[in-house]
Amino acid sequence: MDSCVKITNEWDIVAARQLGRNVAKDLGFGTVDQARITTAISELARNIYLYAGQGQVCIEKTEAAGKVGLIIISEDQGPGIQDLRKAMEDGFSTSGGLGAGLPGVKRLVDEFTIDSTPGEGTLIRAIKWLR
Amino acid sequence: MRIPILKLHDCLLISIQWELDDQTALQFQEDLLHKIHETSARGVVIDLTSIDFIDSFIAKVLGDVISMSKLMGAKVVITGIQPAVAITLIELGIRLEDVLTALDLEKGLEKLQRELED
Amino acid sequence: MRKLIFDYVQTHKSEILKEWISQMKQDADERAVQTMSAQMFTKTSSEFIELLISNFTETEEEFQSKVVGFAEKIVRLGWPLTIVTLGLRTFSHIVAEGLQREELVGQHNFIEYSFEFERWMFPLYNTIIDTYADTWERTVSLQKIALQELSAPLIPVFEKISVMPLVGTIDTERAKLIMENLLDGVVKHRSEVVLIDITGVPVVDTMVAHHIIQAADAVRLVGAKCMIVGIRPEIAQTIVTLGINLDQVITTSTLKKGIEEALEMTERKIIEVEEER
Numbered sequence: 001m002d003s004c005v006k007i008t009n010e011w012d013i014v015a016a017r018q019l020g021r022n023v024a025k026d027l028g029f030g031t032v033d034q035a036r037i038t039t040a041i042s043e044l045a046r047n048i049y050l051y052a053g054q055g056q057v058c059i060e061k062t063e064a065a066g067k068v069g070l071i072i073i074s075e076d077q078g079p080g081i082q083d084l085r086k087a088m089e090d091g092f093s094t095s096g097g098l099g100a101g102l103p104g105v106k107r108l109v110d111e112f113t114i115d116s117t118p119g120e121g122t123l124i125r126a127i128k129w130l131r
Numbered sequence: 132m133r134i135p136i137l138k139l140h141d142c143l144l145i146s147i148q149w150e151l152d153d154q155t156a157l158q159f160q161e162d163l164l165h166k167i168h169e170t171s172a173r174g175v176v177i178d179l180t181s182i183d184f185i186d187s188f189i190a191k192v193l194g195d196v197i198s199m200s201k202l203m204g205a206k207v208v209i210t211g212i213q214p215a216v217a218i219t220l221i222e223l224g225i226r227l228e229d230v231l232t233a234l235d236l237e238k239g240l241e242k243l244q245r246e247l248e249d
Numbered sequence: 250m251r252k253l254i255f256d257y258v259q260t261h262k263s264e265i266l267k268e269w270i271s272q273m274k275q276d277a278d279e280r281a282v283q284t285m286s287a288q289m290f291t292k293t294s295s296e297f298i299e300l301l302i303s304n305f306t307e308t309e310e311e312f313q314s315k316v317v318g319f320a321e322k323i324v325r326l327g328w329p330l331t332i333v334t335l336g337l338r339t340f341s342h343i344v345a346e347g348l349q350r351e352e353l354v355g356q357h358n359f360i361e362y363s364f365e366f367e368r369w370m371f372p373l374y375n376t377i378i379d380t381y382a383d384t385w386e387r388t389v390s391l392q393k394i395a396l397q398e399l400s401a402p403l404i405p406v407f408e409k410i411s412v413m414p415l416v417g418t419i420d421t422e423r424a425k426l427i428m429e430n431l432l433d434g435v436v437k438h439r440s441e442v443v444l445i446d447i448t449g450v451p452v453v454d455t456m457v458a459h460h461i462i463q464a465a466d467a468v469r470l471v472g473a474k475c476m477i478v479g480i481r482p483e484i485a486q487t488i489v490t491l492g493i494n495l496d497q498v499i500t501t502s503t504l505k506k507g508i509e510e511a512l513e514m515t516e517r518k519i520i521e522v523e524e525e526r
Contacts (some may be wrong), residue, residue, distance in 0.1 A: 010153045017184070032429050035184045035215035039223065042186035090224055101187060104223035210472060214432030217470040221428075221463050227470065228497075234439055234472040 004058040005045070007076075013045040016057045020072065023059050027070055027130060036108040037070060037128055043105045044074040044124060052078020052121065062127060069110070069129040077121040084116060134159045136166045142174040142243060143167065143205075146236070148181050156192040163196055167205045174243040175200055178236045180211030190225045197230055206246050207231065210239035250358070250365045257348055258302055266298050268343050269336070276335060293326065294336075301340060304373055313376065320380035324388060330381055337377070341370060401427045403434030403443070410511045411440040412504065416449035424460035431464055435473045442511040443468055446504050448479030458493040465498045474514065476500070478507035 003023070005016040020041040024034045041057060048055040055076025062071040081087045090103050106112040111127040132155060137144040143166055151159075163175070177193075179185075185193070197207045208231040212220075220227065231246065233239035258265065270291060300319050304312055323333065345366070348354040354362045396417070405411045413431055435443055445461065447453065453461075465475035476499045480488075488495060501507045512518055 014150065014152045017186075021184075031183070031213075032215040032218050035213075035219045036222065038184040039186050039219045042184070042188075043223075046186065046188060104187065104225075107222045107224070108219060212470045212472065214429065214436055214467075214471060217432055217467040218425075218428055220470060221467045226466050230470075232470055232472040234436065234441070238441075238472065 003060050004056050006054070006056045007045050007048045008054045010049060013042060013049060016045040016059075017042045020059050020070075023061070024070055024128075027061060027068065029070070029128070029130060033128060033131075037072070040105045040108045040126055040128075041072055043101055044072060044126070047101060048074060048076045048078070052076035054078075055121075067129050069127050072109075072124075072126045072128075074124040074126075075121070080118040080120055080122055081114075081116040082118055084114065088114075133162060136163060138166075138170055138172070141170075141172055141247075142176065142240070143170065143172045144176050144178075144236075146178040146180070150184075151182070151189050153188060156189055160192055160196045160199070164199055164203065167200055167203050172205050173247055175205050175207045176210060176236060176239045176243060177207065178210045178239065179216070180213070180235070182216060183213060185216050185220060187223055187225060190220060190223075190227065194225075194227055194230070206243060208233055208239045208243050208246075210234065210236050250361055251369070253353060254344070254348070254362070254366060254369070255302075257351070257353060258344060261347060262298065262302065265340070265343050265347065266295050269298060269339055270294050272339050272343070273332075273336060276339065289326075293323070293328075296322075297336060298340070301337075301373065304369065316376050316380050317384075320377065320384045324381065324384045330378070333377060333381060334374075337370065337374060341366065396423070397426060401430055403430055403438070403440075405434075405438040405440065406508070407512070407517075409439070409441040409515045410444070410508070411435065411438055411442075412444045412446060412508075414446040414449060418452065419450060419457050419460055421456075421460070424457075424464075427460075428464050428467060432467055432471055435468060435471055440473055442474045442476060442514055444476045444478050444504065444507045444511060446479040446507075447477060447484070448481070448504070450484075453484045453487055455491055455493060458488060458491070458495070462495065462498065474499070476507050476511060478502070478504045 003019070005012055005019055007013065007016065017038045021034060021038045024037045029037065041059065045057050048057070053076075055074065055078065058073040058075070060071050060073070062069050087101075088103050088106070102114070105124075105126060109126040109128045111125075111129075113125045114122065115124075116122040132149075134145060134147055134155065143163070145159075145163070147159075166172070167175070193209070197209075200207050209227075210233045212232065231242060233242045273294065274290075296319065300315055303315060345354070345362075348362070401413050401415055403411050403413045411434060413427075413434070415427065419427070431443065431445075434440070445464065447461070450457065461477060465477070468475035477495070478501050480500055480502050499510070501510060509519070
């Protein structure tokens, strides 16, 4: 199964969230968690499209300590994030959007890590555990 | 693909039936504003019953279209937001504060009538 | 050597037990000893010593099942883990002292003795602590499930009006569950007004208030109105003192007032009927 979607245009955002929704459904997530996962993927994919131009989003099953979950890995070789702390603040946006992006995604999932180097790119891992 | 906008007396009815991509959402914004202008509609009901997720972009387009409609003299009621959608919106930090809502299309129309009478 | 230790412990069992209890009463955390009667303490203690000895005589599996049984019991009794580890240490001291007093162990074989004793005690330590931890974890996870089952039902009281009584502390996990129940219920019962009754919530801090505001916001999005009722004086005080803004939400002090207001919002009221004779 192809679990990654390359993000190069707006349509890929739709493809990424459709993939996420299917995986979430297969893993047995409820409707609310499906919406959380789909939304998180949409936000991450859109960030890639808006800021990095291209990159990819991978969605996989993950297991740890007897729990099953879904991991979203968003990766790009874009400009990176200049001020991580600021990017994680509510209401901060450099694109004129709602500024709900990254902190919003963090609230939608159970685990969230971000790794970004200016000039090199950004790697985000977000996990939602099956309850 | 364009979202159909129906006219009912002085109201416009829109039922969004499939997942919104960015282009469709922006096209919808434009179409609705033109239609309001064309028909001088005083109220708009947008039904989202079939939508199972809204991200910050779509939420922004929706919020914008509501403010724009208001500027043109039309009140907007959003109906049928699913629990899962409401929860993700709140968790994203999107409150859609001054938006009128109702459980379903029928109640939305009632609410709009009441609002327009006031 | 193993046999020597075993024989000694077996024959001096009651002495060791007596000594152990008296030392434990001295050293152990008062709390643990006081929570149970002297008789219970003696009984449990003797079981503990028996258990230690049975390690010599029984097979691995039998011992394992005994340890599990014992661990479950002490968790239930509320013995802290420190008592158990202290107990094991006290036991080794008593045995070592006794063996030296009887000159069964002296300078010539002390190293051999420590080695053997260590080999006996170490797995015992592990097993007991593991089991204790497992039992404890299981208890906690069971309680967590029990708590979740307790979580907030939405009760339709009149057409278009529902009530959700909240009881107990609200953490993030529970808040999410409550929100889901609340919204699903609103849509299912087609409620126009929902009253969240927080009479049973002991503390409303910034976190809890934040969850309540979020719930109210979400209710508004699906197309209903949300009212917070059951605001006690002390809760009103903390809300204002903490600077929490509940302006966007309708609030009242009692469920009764809330219902009246909700009926008004849905253009109805309760009237008294004069009985016809």
